Amino acid sequence: MNQEHAGARAATADFLAHWALALYYSGVPKSDIGRQVRQIYEERPYPTPGQNFVAKSRQQLPPFEWIRSMCALRQPSPKRILVAGCGTGAEAFALQKRFLDAEVVGVDFSSSSVLQAKVLQKRVVPGSQMRLLVGDLIDRKFMSSLGNNFDFISCHGVLSYIPQPARALRNISRCLGAGGALYLGVNSAAHFSAKGRPALRALGLDVKKLPPERELRHVLRLCDALAVEADGQKAKLPLNYLAGDLFGPLIHNLSLSRWVRLAQDAGLVFAGHYYAFKKVRGAINEGLLDVLRPRSRAEVHMLIDHLDPCGFHQMVFLEATLDFANLATKTHSEFARSRDFALPDYADEKAKTPAPEELTNQHPRRNRFNGLGRSIS
Numbered sequence: 001m002n003q004e005h006a007g008a009r010a011a012t013a014d015f016l017a018h019w020a021l022a023l024y025y026s027g028v029p030k031s032d033i034g035r036q037v038r039q040i041y042e043e044r045p046y047p048t049p050g051q052n053f054v055a056k057s058r059q060q061l062p063p064f065e066w067i068r069s070m071c072a073l074r075q076p077s078p079k080r081i082l083v084a085g086c087g088t089g090a091e092a093f094a095l096q097k098r099f100l101d102a103e104v105v106g107v108d109f110s111s112s113s114v115l116q117a118k119v120l121q122k123r124v125v126p127g128s129q130m131r132l133l134v135g136d137l138i139d140r141k142f143m144s145s146l147g148n149n150f151d152f153i154s155c156h157g158v159l160s161y162i163p164q165p166a167r168a169l170r171n172i173s174r175c176l177g178a179g180g181a182l183y184l185g186v187n188s189a190a191h192f193s194a195k196g197r198p199a200l201r202a203l204g205l206d207v208k209k210l211p212p213e214r215e216l217r218h219v220l221r222l223c224d225a226l227a228v229e230a231d232g233q234k235a236k237l238p239l240n241y242l243a244g245d246l247f248g249p250l251i252h253n254l255s256l257s258r259w260v261r262l263a264q265d266a267g268l269v270f271a272g273h274y275y276a277f278k279k280v281r282g283a284i285n286e287g288l289l290d291v292l293r294p295r296s297r298a299e300v301h302m303l304i305d306h307l308d309p310c311g312f313h314q315m316v317f318l319e320a321t322l323d324f325a326n327l328a329t330k331t332h333s334e335f336a337r338s339r340d341f342a343l344p345d346y347a348d349e350k351a352k353t354p355a356p357e358e359l360t361n362q363h364p365r366r367n368r369f370n371g372l373g374r375s376i377s
């Protein structure tokens with residue numbers, strides 16, 4: 001199948017999925033869906049605090065060196081950081097530990113999650129000035145009250161569950177200062193829930209709410225046994241993960257181009273996609289970069305999403321008012337010569353061509369280049 005054909009097919013599937021979801025929820029007020037999502041996290045805050053929960057969260061985020069290389073942040077270390085949808089705080093704690101002098105603000109609309117985060121804050125990042133607030137990302141007034149000068153915003157695993165992701169993105173975008181960057185982690189069209197929810201419905205479960213645990217584990221064990229790809233054992237996943245990531249009133253599983261369009265409408269410029277970036281490294285190591293020329297980095301990353309979609313997008317966007325926009329339109333030949341492909345973290349890896357399985361790993365947790373960079377303890 002040629003690239004154009006693959007792209008057209010993915011776009012059509014995406015379009016149909018979008019309209020099917022819109023039709024399905026056309027009679028349900030968005031505020032009701034939002035309330036149901038909040039209830040999920042009020043009952044089961046995420047992630048579960050425990051040993052290594054900060055380290056695990058850190059591993060799920062891309063290295064900060066990569067984020068910085070995508071957007072050439074003006075400050076070597078961000079001074080104001082917003083964690084949008086902070087849950088019980090692991091992501092915010094990881095960032096605070098990485099940037100000890102930064103002012104970190106975490107917000108979440110689940111009050112029980114924020115309460116847990118506040119209790120943990122004293123133990124995990126003692127003495128930090130971190131602020132943890134209860135608030136809704138779609139509430140413009142609340143978001144404006146946070147200020148408009150954040151250098152860096154991290155929003156991991158949140159927007160896929162918000163009925164109005166465009167509104168949340170606009171509010172987040174307004175919080176960015178000039179030259180600031182947004183890291184966004186969201187479900188893709190290839191997320192396991194995209195196949196899993198119809199399959200569970202076919203097995204007689206109501207995917208809008210978590211079924212009793214015994215029944216749930218039993219059905220998931222069947223799904224695991226029948227899975228074609230070794231896609232991880234879903235039956236063993238914690239309930240607070242399954243409650244939102246597989247069940248729940250709605251999940252936006254969208255292609256990269258659709259997320260990019262939503263972000264562009266919110267005034268953001270797409271800078272790069274972590275999985276696609278690693279794939280391009282493979283192409284460079286194979287001496288195949290010329291095939292991709294003269295496309296821009298953004299175009300190449302979207303092309304890779306059409307050819308080999310990953311399950312979870314990890315993207316960087318830039319605040320659009322500065323000429324940072326030029327970065328996203330640089331051609332690959334320019335980037336091949338720049339530090340984009342020769343980050344200190346990856347420099348020694350260049351000699352050793354990554355093993356094919358490393359490049360095809362779809363889940364961020366299995367990637368060895370994860371973790372906000374190496375310098376955190």
Ligand SMILES: C[S@@+](CC[C@H](N)C(=O)[O-])C[C@H]1O[C@@H](n2cnc3c(N)ncnc32)[C@H](O)[C@@H]1O
Pocket residue numbers: 037038041046047057084085086087088090091107108109110113135136137138155156157158161162244
């Ligand atoms: C899967 S958890 C991710 C938590 C955290 N970002 C992490 O990765 O560890 C999703 C979080 O987003 C929060 N959330 C969802 N919709 C939200 C909204 N509209 N406003 C604020 N928080 C929201 C939920 O309460 C939940 O804590």
